[in-house]
Amino acid sequence: MSNIKDRVMDLYPSRVNDYPEILKRKDPVIYSKDPAAGPLDAEQINFYQKNGYLLFERFFSEEEVRELRNELKRLWDANQDSDAKEVIREPESREIRSIFAVHRNSETYKQLSQNRRLTDIVKQILGSDVYIHQSRINYKKGFSGKEFYWHSDFETWHVEDGMPRMRALSCSITLEDNYHFNGPLMLIPGSHQYFISCVGKTPENHYQQSLRRQEYGVPDQDSLTLLVKKHGIDSLTGPAGSVVLFDCNLMHGSNSNITPLPRSNVFFVYNSVENKLVEPFSGQAPRPEFIASREQ
């Protein structure tokens, strides 16, 4: 357990009370000291500041997407019978749901994570050098793709990984066309300005379950209803090769996908080197390296 000193320093307490709470964000959204330096222009910076995300349609060319998709398929085939801890399967079958740490275990995705066009934008937002906190590919198959319930990534990274401040962002690269009807990413724009302190306590080794189905660190229905009433929901559609950058504390999720159209993507989390991990605020052991990198 955390001692009193740790608890006092926890700006974003969660899973400590038996009632939920909405706290104001205590960190900047845009960290760059000279936002005008680019590559994002003032309009994009303002959009990100206000809404907590940016969508770049066709950020990657069709040829680049083809290569990324080939690698996706290669990893799918190669890991069918794998017992590697990085391979996460669906809750009710052996089907692969995600593969973690692809920025280490795949040369293609390693290069992708270091793509300069991408990282220059990330560095502008976070105002420092960055490193990969987490990476994964999500296979959201057709017909049976399951929902991801609403969550703030930061809530988990803070409680379970010890990420101290909101100075990280997620980058999702779509490898398939995203439509309204195949379970696209849904965001609550503006929700990054609030921290929903969740109810309950985290069990030990929670991650072994939570990567398949989240049960702790789940925001309460009243807080979600308030956020949606105030800010609405944006559901992000666009062709393969589009990129979404979103703040680590933006509330997001997705519905199931019964259509024949899959919705696979690559997911990188960039964290500022000024925001390196400390002990988890849950007071428990940190999650393993393949989920939350402590090397920079």
Add this chain to the structure above:
Amino acid sequence: MSNIKDRVMDLYPSRVNDYPEILKRKDPVIYSKDPAAGPLDAEQINFYQKNGYLLFERFFSEEEVRELRNELKRLWDANQDSDAKEVIREPESREIRSIFAVHRNSETYKQLSQNRRLTDIVKQILGSDVYIHQSRINYKKGFSGKEFYWHSDFETWHVEDGMPRMRALSCSITLEDNYHFNGPLMLIPGSHQYFISCVGKTPENHYQQSLRRQEYGVPDQDSLTLLVKKHGIDSLTGPAGSVVLFDCNLMHGSNSNITPLPRSNVFFVYNSVENKLVEPFSGQAPRPEFIASREQ
């Protein structure tokens, strides 16, 4: 089991083979002998003929919707602890999913099912007098609304209820605003021209499970992929009080709904009096009256 004579007369065999098959529709879509008589105009008739559905935005006024929604809530409250067979609960909880036979058990919905503006359109399409084959309300709650997998209603009504021909239609009346993101009805336009003969055999008393979760009469993935490649998917959005009419054989379904916004609706199936039920084509006992009316 059906004898050979019955089998020969079965124009739409399903759940009899261990392989799926796509058959051409053998029935008209528009039955009216004088379609120009209205109330639908030629453009609407042609749209229905081609796509298998029609959407009428704001068919009912806000005041009418308010009354229908009050009755929805009254039935929800009144049936919380009910053991009535008409009350169907979610597969993994006691939460009410649907209530059947509301055109008999609720005065409000009985009147709604007889609404002249509605039934005049239905009679024009089906070219005869009509009666209610099935009615229900669906409570698609926020946060945890589950998906309905792809299906043709006719497939079930034919196999399990003995509906001989494609001369019926479904009418869904939305009691909440439908957005892209709260699990709206998805249709494969044009799919009503094909009959997907499904694999497998129907267990006895299948309906007790299938109303909660469908496992038989499920179209195969290859056929669905072909239909979607050819015809795409329309997902129907619009304000509360909108009406969708769709052909009994149109392939449809819906994704889950994790948003706080519920998506309840009222559902009436109108069948032509010229198309009355015979023995189920499964050769098994017919489903009970509250699911498939045999009185006209």
